[in-house]
Amino acid sequence: MAELSAQASHAAANSRTRTMSEGLFGWLLVGPAMLFIAVIVAWPLAETIRLSFMDAGLGGEKFVGLENYQDLADSRRFHQTIVRTFYWMFLSVALKLVLGLIGATLLNAAVPGRALFRVLVMPPWVIPIAIGCIGWLWLYNGYFGVLSGVLMKLGITDGPFEFLAYKTSAFYSAIVTDVWVGTPMVTLFFLAAMQGVSRDLYEAAWVDGAGRWYRFRRITIPQIMPVIVSMALLSAIFTFNSFEIIWILTEGGPRGATTTMIIDTYKVAIGNYKFGEGAARAVIIVILLALFSLVYLFFLNKVNKRYGAK
Amino acid sequence: MMDRYTKLQLVGIYAAVAVFLIFMLLPFFEMFMASLRPLEHLFRSPYQFWSDDFSFQAYKDMWVTVPLLGRYIFNSIFIACSVTGITMIFVVPAAYAYARLEFPFKNMSLAIFLGVNMFTGAVLLIPLYRVLRTMGLLNTYWAMIVPGVAFLIPTGIWLLRSYLEKIPRELEEAAFVDGASRMYTLRRVVLPLAVPGLIVVSVAVFIGAYAQQFLFAITFNQTRELQPLPAGLYEFIGYQSVTWNEMMAAALIGVLPVMVIFLFLQKYLVAGLTAGAVKE
Numbered sequence: 001m002a003e004l005s006a007q008a009s010h011a012a013a014n015s016r017t018r019t020m021s022e023g024l025f026g027w028l029l030v031g032p033a034m035l036f037i038a039v040i041v042a043w044p045l046a047e048t049i050r051l052s053f054m055d056a057g058l059g060g061e062k063f064v065g066l067e068n069y070q071d072l073a074d075s076r077r078f079h080q081t082i083v084r085t086f087y088w089m090f091l092s093v094a095l096k097l098v099l100g101l102i103g104a105t106l107l108n109a110a111v112p113g114r115a116l117f118r119v120l121v122m123p124p125w126v127i128p129i130a131i132g133c134i135g136w137l138w139l140y141n142g143y144f145g146v147l148s149g150v151l152m153k154l155g156i157t158d159g160p161f162e163f164l165a166y167k168t169s170a171f172y173s174a175i176v177t178d179v180w181v182g183t184p185m186v187t188l189f190f191l192a193a194m195q196g197v198s199r200d201l202y203e204a205a206w207v208d209g210a211g212r213w214y215r216f217r218r219i220t221i222p223q224i225m226p227v228i229v230s231m232a233l234l235s236a237i238f239t240f241n242s243f244e245i246i247w248i249l250t251e252g253g254p255r256g257a258t259t260t261m262i263i264d265t266y267k268v269a270i271g272n273y274k275f276g277e278g279a280a281r282a283v284i285i286v287i288l289l290a291l292f293s294l295v296y297l298f299f300l301n302k303v304n305k306r307y308g309a310k
Numbered sequence: 311m312m313d314r315y316t317k318l319q320l321v322g323i324y325a326a327v328a329v330f331l332i333f334m335l336l337p338f339f340e341m342f343m344a345s346l347r348p349l350e351h352l353f354r355s356p357y358q359f360w361s362d363d364f365s366f367q368a369y370k371d372m373w374v375t376v377p378l379l380g381r382y383i384f385n386s387i388f389i390a391c392s393v394t395g396i397t398m399i400f401v402v403p404a405a406y407a408y409a410r411l412e413f414p415f416k417n418m419s420l421a422i423f424l425g426v427n428m429f430t431g432a433v434l435l436i437p438l439y440r441v442l443r444t445m446g447l448l449n450t451y452w453a454m455i456v457p458g459v460a461f462l463i464p465t466g467i468w469l470l471r472s473y474l475e476k477i478p479r480e481l482e483e484a485a486f487v488d489g490a491s492r493m494y495t496l497r498r499v500v501l502p503l504a505v506p507g508l509i510v511v512s513v514a515v516f517i518g519a520y521a522q523q524f525l526f527a528i529t530f531n532q533t534r535e536l537q538p539l540p541a542g543l544y545e546f547i548g549y550q551s552v553t554w555n556e557m558m559a560a561a562l563i564g565v566l567p568v569m570v571i572f573l574f575l576q577k578y579l580v581a582g583l584t585a586g587a588v589k590e
Contacts, residue, residue, distance in 0.1 A: 022413060023412070023414055026416065027407075029404055030404045032403070032404075034404075036459065037422070040457060041426050041461070043437070048433070048436070048437055102330070109323050110313040119576050120331050121331070122576060123569065125517065128524065128540040129524065130544060131561045134547065134558070135341045135561070138337075138341065234427075237428055244524050244525060266432055269435065285433050289428045293428060
C-alpha cells in the first residue's frame with residue numbers, strides 16, 4: 001500500500017512536467033548539445049569566415065575584401081595542393097575499403113583462431129595516432145628501419161633507402177601509414193555488418209550450388225552495401241582532414257610533396273601567423289568537403305534505393 | 311557443410327590473415343625491437359635483424375629520461391575519460407530526442423550536428439584558440455577536453471540514436487500511461503535498456519578522444535605537466551640527440567593500459583557494432 005501511494009505521489013509531483021509539450025521537451029534535451037556546438041564549433045566557424053576577408057596576423061586586422069581568395073585563385077601551388085589532397089583522399093579511402101573488405105571477410109571465415117585475429121586487428125585503431133606514427137617514422141628510416149634493411153638484404157637497393165626523403169616515396173609512405181591507421185575501424189564495421197547478414201541467404205544459395213565467390217559477390221556485397229557506402233563517406237572525411245600522420249612523418253615535405261590542404265592551412269595560419277590567409281584556406285576546405293558530401297549523399301540515396309535499404 | 315574448407319583453402323586463409331596481421335602489427339614489433347637495442351647499437355649500419363645485446367635497460371632508463379612519463383600516461387587516460395563522460399552527458403538526452411520525439415526543426419538541427427562531423431579542429435584552430443583564451447581555459451585540462459567533446463558529440467548522437475530506435479516503444483508508452491513523467495521514463499525505462507548501446511558508444515567516443523589528443527594538446531596547452539602521452543613524447547623527438555630506444559619503450563608502455571582494457575572490451579565492441587551499425 002505504502003509503495004502504491006508513494007508511486008501515486010511521485011506521479012502527481014510529475015504531473016507538471018507531464019503536461020510539457022513534446023516540442024519543448026525535445027529542445028530541452030537537444031539544447032545543451034546544440035549550445036555546446038554553437039560556442040565551440042559554429043562561432044569559431046563564423047569567425048573563420050570573417051577572418052578570411054581580413055589581413056590578420058599578430059599585429060592586428062585590416063579588411064581586404066576578397067584579396068585572400070584572389071591570391072589563392074591565382075596560386076598554382078594551391079591548385080596543386082587541392083589536386084594532391086583529392087588524390088590522397090581517393091587513393092587512401094579506396095585502399096582502406098578494399099583492405100577492410102578483405103580483412104573482414106578473412107575475420108568472418110569460420111576458422112579456428114578467429115577470435116584472436118579480431119583482437120590483433122585492433123591495436124592501430126585504439127592507440128593515439130601520433131604514437132603509431134612514431135613507429136612508422138622508425139620503419140621508414142633508411143639506416144635502422146626494417147623496411148630498408150630487408151630491401152638491402154634482398155639486393156633491391158644498394159644502400160639505405162630513406163622512404164621519407166624523396167617526393168614520391170614520401171607521399172606513398174604517408175598513404176600507407178594513413179591506410180594502416182584507418183583500416184581497423186573499416187574492417188570491424190564491415191565485419192559487424194557481415195555478421196548481420198542472414199545465414200538463410202547463404203544456405204539457400206549453397207543448396208543451389210553457388211560457390212564462395214558467387215555468394216560473396218551476390219549476397220555479401222549487396223547486403224552490406226549500405227554500410228560500405230556510409231563507411232566510405234566517413235573515412236573520406238577523416239582522410240581529407242588527416243593531420244597528425246602527415247605532420248609527424250614529414251611536416252608536409254619534402255618540398256611540399258605531402259602537403260595536403262589541412263597541412264597547408266595549419267602551416268600558413270599557425271606556422272606563419274597569417275591568420276587571414278589561413279582562414280581563407282579553411283573556408284575553402286569546408287566548402288569543398290560540403291560539396292563533396294552533398295554529391296556523395298545524392299549517390300548514396302540512389303544506392304540505398306537500389307539495394308532496398310530504408 | 312557450407313562452412314567447411316579444404317586443406318588448401320585453410321592454408322590460403324591463414325596465409326592471408328598472416329599477411330594482414332603483419333601489416334597491422336609491424337610498427338609495434340619494430341618499436342619493440344628498437345626498444346630492446348642499446349642506443350649505440352641502434353644506429354649501427356648495415357641493418358641487423360638480430361643482435362646479441364638485446365636488453366630491457368631502456369624500460370628502466372626511460373623513467374629518468376622522461377621524468378613525467380607516468381604523468382603523461384595518466385593525463386592521456388584522464389583527458390579521454392573526461393571527454394567521454396562529458397560527451398555522453400550531452401549525447402544521451404539529444405540522441406533520445408532524435409530517436410523518439412517530434413519537435414520543431416528536428417531534421418534541420420540533426421543535419422547541423424552531422425555537418426560538424428565534416429570539420430576537424432585543424433581548420434578552426436585560430437578562432438578556437440581565441441574562444442578558449444576568452445574563457446580562460448588555455449593551458450588547462452579543459453583546453454584539451456572542451457574541443458574534444460565538441461567534435462565527438464555529433465558522432466555520439468549518430469551512433470546512439472540508431473541504437474535507441476531499436477528499443478521497443480511499447481515499454482515507454484506503458485510507463486507513460488502509468489503516470490511516469492518523461493524524464494522518469496527516460497531515466498528508469500529507456501536508459502537501463504540502452505546499457506549495451508551506451509557501452510558501445512562510450513567506447514567509440516573514448517577511442518576518438520584517446521587517439522586524437524595530439525593537435526589540441528600541442529596548440530592549446532603549454533603546461534608540460536598536463537600534456538597527454540603523444541604530445542609529451544613528441545617533445546623529446548624534436549631534440550638533437552633522441553634516445554630512441556627509450557622513446558619506443560615509453561610509447562609502448564604508455565599505450566599498454568588502454569590496450570589491456572580493450573582486450574577485455576573487444577567482445578562487447580564487435581557485438582555492439584553488429585547491433586548498432588547493421589541497420590544504419
